Amino acid sequence: xxxxxxxxxxxxxxxxxxxxxxxxxxxxxxxxxxxxxxxxxxxxxxxxxxxxxxxxxxxxxxxxxxxxxxxxxxxxxxxxxxxxxxxxxxxxxxxxxxxxxxxxxxxxxxxxxxxxxxxxxxxxxxxxxxxxxxxxxxxxxxxxxxxxxxxxxxxxxxxxxxxxxxxxxxxxxxxxxxxxxxxxxxxxxxxxxxxxxxxxxxxxxxxxxxxxxxxxxxxxxxxxxxxxxxxxxxxxxxxxxxxxxxxxxxxxxxxxxxxxxxxxxxxxxxxxxxxxxxxxxxxxxxxxxxxxxxxxxxxxxxxxxxxxxxxxxxxxxxxxxxx
Amino acid sequence: xxxxxxxxxxxxxxxxxxxxxxxxxxxxxxxxxxxxxxxxxxxxxxxxxxxxxxxxxxxxxxxxxxxxxxxxxxxxxxxxxxxxxxxxxxxxxxxxxxxxxxxxxxxxxxxxxxxxxxxxxxxxxxxxxxxxxxxxxxxxxxxxxxxxxxxxxxxxxxxxxxxxxxxxxxxxxxxxxxxxxxxxxxxxxxxxxxxxxxxxxxxxxxxxxxxxxxxxxxxxxxxxxxxxxxxxxxxxxxxxxxxxxxxxxxxxxxxxxxxxxxxxxxxxxxxxxxxxxxxxxxxxxxxxxxxxxxxxxxxxxxxxxxxxxxxxxxxxxxxxxxxxxxxxxxxxxxxxxxxxxxxxxxxxxxxxxxxxxxxxxxxxxxxxxxxxxxxxxxxxxxxxxxxxxxxxxxxxxxxxxxxxxxxxxxxxxxxxxxxxxxxxxxxxxxxxxxxxxxxxxxxxxxxxxxxxxxxxxxxxxxxxxxxxxxxxxxxxxxxxxxxxxxx
Numbered sequence: 001x002x003x004x005x006x007x008x009x010x011x012x013x014x015x016x017x018x019x020x021x022x023x024x025x026x027x028x029x030x031x032x033x034x035x036x037x038x039x040x041x042x043x044x045x046x047x048x049x050x051x052x053x054x055x056x057x058x059x060x061x062x063x064x065x066x067x068x069x070x071x072x073x074x075x076x077x078x079x080x081x082x083x084x085x086x087x088x089x090x091x092x093x094x095x096x097x098x099x100x101x102x103x104x105x106x107x108x109x110x111x112x113x114x115x116x117x118x119x120x121x122x123x124x125x126x127x128x129x130x131x132x133x134x135x136x137x138x139x140x141x142x143x144x145x146x147x148x149x150x151x152x153x154x155x156x157x158x159x160x161x162x163x164x165x166x167x168x169x170x171x172x173x174x175x176x177x178x179x180x181x182x183x184x185x186x187x188x189x190x191x192x193x194x195x196x197x198x199x200x201x202x203x204x205x206x207x208x209x210x211x212x213x214x215x216x217x218x219x220x221x222x223x224x225x226x227x228x229x230x231x232x233x234x235x236x237x238x239x240x241x242x243x244x245x246x247x248x249x250x251x252x253x254x255x256x257x258x259x260x261x262x263x264x265x266x267x268x269x270x271x272x273x274x275x276x277x278x279x280x281x282x283x284x285x286x287x288x289x290x291x292x293x294x295x296x297x298x299x300x301x302x303x304x305x306x307x308x309x310x311x312x313x314x315x316x317x318x319x320x321x322x323x
Numbered sequence: 324x325x326x327x328x329x330x331x332x333x334x335x336x337x338x339x340x341x342x343x344x345x346x347x348x349x350x351x352x353x354x355x356x357x358x359x360x361x362x363x364x365x366x367x368x369x370x371x372x373x374x375x376x377x378x379x380x381x382x383x384x385x386x387x388x389x390x391x392x393x394x395x396x397x398x399x400x401x402x403x404x405x406x407x408x409x410x411x412x413x414x415x416x417x418x419x420x421x422x423x424x425x426x427x428x429x430x431x432x433x434x435x436x437x438x439x440x441x442x443x444x445x446x447x448x449x450x451x452x453x454x455x456x457x458x459x460x461x462x463x464x465x466x467x468x469x470x471x472x473x474x475x476x477x478x479x480x481x482x483x484x485x486x487x488x489x490x491x492x493x494x495x496x497x498x499x500x501x502x503x504x505x506x507x508x509x510x511x512x513x514x515x516x517x518x519x520x521x522x523x524x525x526x527x528x529x530x531x532x533x534x535x536x537x538x539x540x541x542x543x544x545x546x547x548x549x550x551x552x553x554x555x556x557x558x559x560x561x562x563x564x565x566x567x568x569x570x571x572x573x574x575x576x577x578x579x580x581x582x583x584x585x586x587x588x589x590x591x592x593x594x595x596x597x598x599x600x601x602x603x604x605x606x607x608x609x610x611x612x613x614x615x616x617x618x619x620x621x622x623x624x625x626x627x628x629x630x631x632x633x634x635x636x637x638x639x640x641x642x643x644x645x646x647x648x649x650x651x652x653x654x655x656x657x658x659x660x661x662x663x664x665x666x667x668x669x670x671x672x673x674x675x676x677x678x679x680x681x682x683x684x685x686x687x688x689x690x691x692x693x694x695x696x697x698x699x700x701x702x703x704x705x706x707x708x709x710x711x712x713x714x715x716x717x718x719x720x721x722x723x724x725x726x727x728x729x730x731x732x733x734x735x736x737x738x739x740x741x742x743x744x745x746x747x748x749x750x751x752x753x754x755x756x757x758x759x760x761x762x763x764x765x766x767x768x769x770x771x772x773x774x775x776x777x778x779x780x781x782x783x784x785x786x787x788x789x790x791x792x793x794x795x796x797x798x799x800x801x802x803x804x805x806x807x808x809x810x
Contacts, residue, residue, distance in 0.1 A: 001343065004510075008519065011788070014789070014792075015792050159799035160796060161793075161796040162797075
C-alpha cells in the first residue's frame, strides 16, 4: 500500500504543480474577461457591452475627474454583447460586484440598441438568453482575490495548459489583446487603411447576417436596464452614455430600435440620471472595426466623458449646496 | 460531481484513504463508509432524489426477501409484479410522462379532437434507468432462484448505489457484485495501479476525444441545413467518436475507480468499432445493457429457440425497448428499429455468432476482408447514430437527405476541406488516428492501454502516462457533461 501511495504521489506531483502554477500565470492576456473576476468588489463601475469594454478607459476618466477635484477609481465591468446585455444575469453580476457600502459612487452605463434586444425567438424569454451559459452566470465567485480558481476551472473557455502556451506566445510577440487590472480591454490592431477597412467590412457583414435579422427589442431587457439604474442610484450617480460608432453600423442601430435616443432620454429623466450622447460625434473618431473605438479615440472619448461628468457633478453639487 | 471534475479529483483520494486506512477494520465498516460516500456523491447532483433512490432500494430489498420467503408460486409472482410495476412506474413517470402525454395528444389532434393535456417540467433523476435495472435484476434473479437474497440492508444498498456505477452504469448483476460486497477486499498493488491506468485512459477518451469531437459534431448537427453532404458525413463520424469516447471513457473511469477500492465491475465496452458485423458490434457495445436485455427479456420471450416469425418479433422487441430505454424520443426508437433491421439478416441466416473471436488475433493488421467488414459495420453504425443524435425524426431525415444529395459535388468536398482545415484543425484528426491505433493495438485486452509498456522500465512507462496527461491538459474539449447521464 505504501508503495502505491508513494508512486501515486510521485506521479501526481508534476500534474498538480503544473495546474497550480497555471492558476498563478493567468493574467490579462489569458482571455478578455478573467481579470474582471480576479478583483474585489468595486465602488465605481463602467457597465455595458464590448463597445464600453474597449472604448472606455478608467484611468483616463479618473484623471479627468481628478483634475476637477473628484477622487474616483473606476472599474470597467463591461463584457460583450453575448455576455453582458441588460438582463437577469448581468444584473445579478453587477449586484455581486458592487461594494454595497458605497454612497457617492459614479456609475457609467453604456447603452446601445443591441444591449436591450435579444436574438431569442421570444425576446423576453429569459430562460433562453445566451448569457445564461456564459461566464457571468457560470462563475460562482465573482470577486476573488487573485487567482480566481473558480473562473479558471468552470468558465475559462480553453484548456488550462493554453495559459502556458499563451505566455510563451506573449514572449515571442506582443499580445493583440490585453485586459488591464482596471477592466479596460486594450485591443492592438494595425490601423493602416486597408486592414481597418477589411475589419469594418467583416463587422458590417457579421451584423447584417448574424445579428440584424434575429435581434428584436426586448422589454424585459429594458426593464433590467431600469432595475440596474435603480440599484446603482442607491449608491451614487448614474450616467447613461451612448458611445460613437461607425456610420454604417449606426444605421443598423437605428433600424433595430427606432427612436432609441428618445427612449433613453425619457428613461434618464424618469430615473433622474444624465444621458450623455456622443453618437452625433461619430465621424470625429477612429474605430478598430467600426463597432469599437480605436484606443487613441477611446482615450479622447474617455477624457471628454470624464470632463462632462465633472461638469455634471459640479452642477449637481452646486444645486445641492444652493438648496 | 463529474468524473472529470476537480471535486471528484478530491473526493476519490479522500474515499480511498478513509476506505483503506480508517475503515479497514471490518468489511461492514468499509461498506457503511462506501454507502455514505455513494449517497454523498449522488446528493451532489440533486439531494432531493436521494429519497427516491433510497425508496427504490428499500422496495427491491423487501420484495426480494418476500419473493424468497413466499410459499406459493402465486405469492412469489405477486411480489415480483409489485416490484416491477412500482419500479417501472417511477421510471415511466420521470422519463416518459411528457412523451406519452404529447404523443397521445397528437393522436387525438389527428382524430379531430382538441385535447388539453398539461405537460410537466419533470427533472429526470440522474441514474434512474441504471439503478432501476440494478434492482430489477436482483428481484428477477431471486425469483428465478439464481441467488439467495441478502439480509444485510447496507450490503444491498451498496450494491445498488456504489458510486462508480451509480449514475451511468455499468449495469451490474447481484450474482457478480453482491458477493464482492459481502466478502473482504484485499488491497492489491498491481490491481490498484491498473485502476489508475484505466482511469487515465478513460479521461483521455472523454476529455480529449469525446469533448473535442462534440464541439464540431454539435456545430454540424445544430446547423445541418447550412452544410453539404460530405460535411454532414463528417458530423456523423465525429458524433460516432464522441459517443464512443464519452460512454466508454466514463465506463473506464468507473471500472478503474472500483478497482482502486478492490471491486471488479462488469466490462461495458470491447472495442466495438472493430466489429465485423452488427451482431458482433452489439456484443461489444454497452455490454452490460445488452446482456441485461438478453437475460431478462430476450430469453424469457423464447430467445432464438423459437420459430422464425417469433424470432423476428423478439429481436424487434429487444431493440425497440433498448432504444426506448435511452430516452423518451422517437429518434431513439428509430435508432433501435434500424439496428434491429441491420441484425435481422444475420439472425435469420444463423450467422449472428459468426464473429466471436477477436479480429486479427495475434497479427498486427487486419486482412483486407476483415478491414472491409469493419468499415461496412462502422458505416452502418454511423448511419444509425444520426437518428440517435438528431433532435427529431424530421431532423434526422432532413440530415440524411442532405447528406446523400450533396455527397458527390466538388463544392461539397471543398466546404468539408475548409471546415476541417479552418474550424477543426489538424490536431483532432491526428489525435483520433493515434487513438484508433492505440485501441487497435490493445484490442486483445480489457482496455487499450492495459498492457502498454508493462514490461518497459518505469521511466519509459511513466513517460507514456505523462504524454497522456499532457494531451489531456493540452486538448481538453469544451463539452463537460457525459451523454449517458441524461439516460
